[in-house]
Amino acid sequence: MGSLDDVNDLRSWLELAHELGEVRTITGAHWDKEIGAASEVNYKRPSPPALLFDDIEGYRHGQRVLTASMGNARRLGMTLRLGTDLDDRGLVEALRSRPGEWLENAGKYAVDVVGSGPLCQNVITAGDANLLDFPVPKWHESDGGRYAGTGCAVFTTDPETGVLNAGAYRMQVQNGGRAASVNMEAGKHGAAHVRAWFAKEGRAPVTASLGHDPLLLVVAGTEVPAGVSELEYAGAVMGRPVEVIRGEVTGLPIPAHSELAVEGWLYPDRKEQEGPFGEWTGYYSGGTEAVLTMDIERIYHRDDPIQLGAPPGKPPHDYSYMRSVMKSAMIQDALIRSGLPGVEGVWAHEVGGGRQLLAVAIHQSYAGHARQAGYLTSQLPSAAYMNKFVVVVDADVDPRSLNDVMWAVCTRTDPADDIETMRQTWGSRVDPLRAPGLPPFNTRAVIDACRPWTRLKDFPRVAEASRELVDHVVRRWPDVLGGTW
Structure with missing residues (x-):
């Protein structure tokens, strides 16, 4: 059987996933829905x-x-090079402190610029370049078109520092396959890079990989964080630099072992x-609006390329599990590094897309600790x-159990005193509550x-068997109770 050391692109990832029995094949499906x-x-x-x-x-x-x-712990653990036999609990434990370590070590893994790679097996120039030569899906019944960018990595750079950013921005095929719109949220690093390029040169270079080692999607x-290259961060996860080629038109990097990639320029008035x-x-977000669009200057692809699809939707969706796990680990790391004491665990719940509903478990140490x-x-x-x-x-x-979290809300929260709101915070254009035309704030x-700080000594005890007693009965009747705890 292959090992994690052998994984360096989507094909080797698929080979190992096949060996582990983690892949099913569907033949004859239509790209349209x-x-x-x-x-x-x-x-x-x-x-x-x-699939x-x-x-x-x-x-x-x-x-x-x-x-x-x-979509499960085993494949996410494999993708993060943490192991091939992890369950949910094992994955969370294996990730403790890892995001911070990867962040600290990223600078040691500068990309390895190579002259060529598997991606260069086919290079198609403007005029002949057509994304619809590939089976780009229309993912949802009411989508406005076919989306090549769902599991993508879109690359931009800071024009002053050269620092690279990779973002998973949705990309709709435009102009019969000759162009692709790139929908970047205004607060994202890639959008800041594009604005800086517009101010400096009146155009912004962009490359995008549409099929690659799923680690790049992560x-x-x-x-x-801003100022850290996602490709160097990926190198820290893998323990070796990511090999890249330079785009023929823009000079921006593209992973050399990608399956399919595009390159071009964005202009302020090209939408x-x-x-x-x-x-x-x-939800379907925001109707239609004018979005920056790249006329494709180059398509690079391997023979018989594999697109990495990661369509969102009502949770659970393609990457909701991955995002929940990764966000949970990153937030927990950030809390500990901030100096907050007593952090027991964090979970970014999948039902909120790994963003909207966060649960934080703490050991209360002082008055105000929970609010802090x-x-x-x-x-x-x-x-x-x-x-x-x-x-x-x-x-x-x-914090990973929505049932337990809501039980705590129902029994330890006084709605009049224990719920506080923050207004005009960082929202999104995809928020279904946002009225059209208004800035993307949220509340x-x-x-x-938590148990009230003033009542820690006399708050009622939880009516639940002790861990020792539970372990005892599970050991005594494992055939009946072994899988229920």
């Missing part, structure tokens, strides 16, 4: 397998689309109508975007669901 609907059904299964679509209607054998790449889809699109909030934890969490750079609720619970409550609540 069938791939998306089959993927949606799969996401709702317990521990869903990865590989081949013989897609209208396209030749070998032009494949992969979804649910990181780093592109989570908030790596196309984009959307609607089924977003991670579970809640306010701090709500505005951490790794947590602030689109957060709606932060629930702070005592350490005896499992968030900090819910103190």
Whole structure:
């Protein structure tokens, strides 16, 4: 069997996932909604397998689309190079302190610029470049078009420092396959880079990989701090530098082992109508609006490229599990590094897309500790975007259990005293509550669901068997109770 050391691209990732029995293949699906609907059904299964679509209607054998790449703990652990046999609890434990370590070590893994790579097997120039030569799906029934960018990594640079950013921005195919709109939220690092390029040169260079080692989707889809290259961060995870080529037109890096990539320029006045699109909030967002659009100067692809699909939607969706795990680990690391004492655990719940509902468990040490934890969490750079609720619970409550968290809210929260709101915070254009035309602010609540500090000594005891007693009965009747705790 292959090992994690052998994984350096999507194909070697797939080989190992196949050996582990983690991949199912669907043949004959249509790019128009069938791939998306089959993927949606799969996401709702317990521990869903990865789905590989081949013989897609209208396209030749070998032009494949992969979804649910990181839909369970085993494949996410594999992607993060943490192991191939992890369950949910084991994955959370293995991730403790890792994001901080990867962040500290990222600078040691500068990209390795190579002259060529598998991606360069085919290079198509403007005029001949057409994204619809590949089975780009229409993911949801009411989407405004076909989206090549869902599991993508879009690369931009700071024009002054050269620091690279990778973001997972949605990309709709435009102009019959000759262009692609790139929908960047204004507060994201990539959008800041584009604005800086516009101010300096009147245009912004962009490259985008549309199929790659799923690790690149992890780093592109989570908030790596500004000033840190996502490719260097990925190198720290892998323990070796990421190999890149330089784009022929823009000079921007593209992972050399990608399956399919595009390159071009953005201009301030070059926009196309984009959307609607089924977003991670579970709604079609924002109707249609004019979005910056790249006329494709180059398409690079391997023979028979594999697209990495990661369509959002009503949770659970393609990357909701991955985001929940990664955001939880990053936020917990950030809280500990801030100096907040007594952090027991953090969970960014999948039902809120890994962003909107955060639970933080603490060992209360002083009056005001719970509120401090809640306010701090709500505005951490790794947590602030689109957060709606932060629930702070005592350490005896499992923050990963929505049932236990809401039990604590129902029994330890006085709504009149223990719910506080923050207004005009960092929201998103995809928020279904945002009225059209208004700035993307949101409001968030900090819910103190801890035992009242003034009543710690006399607060009622929880009516629950001790851990020792539970372990005793499970050991005594393992055939009946072994899988229930």
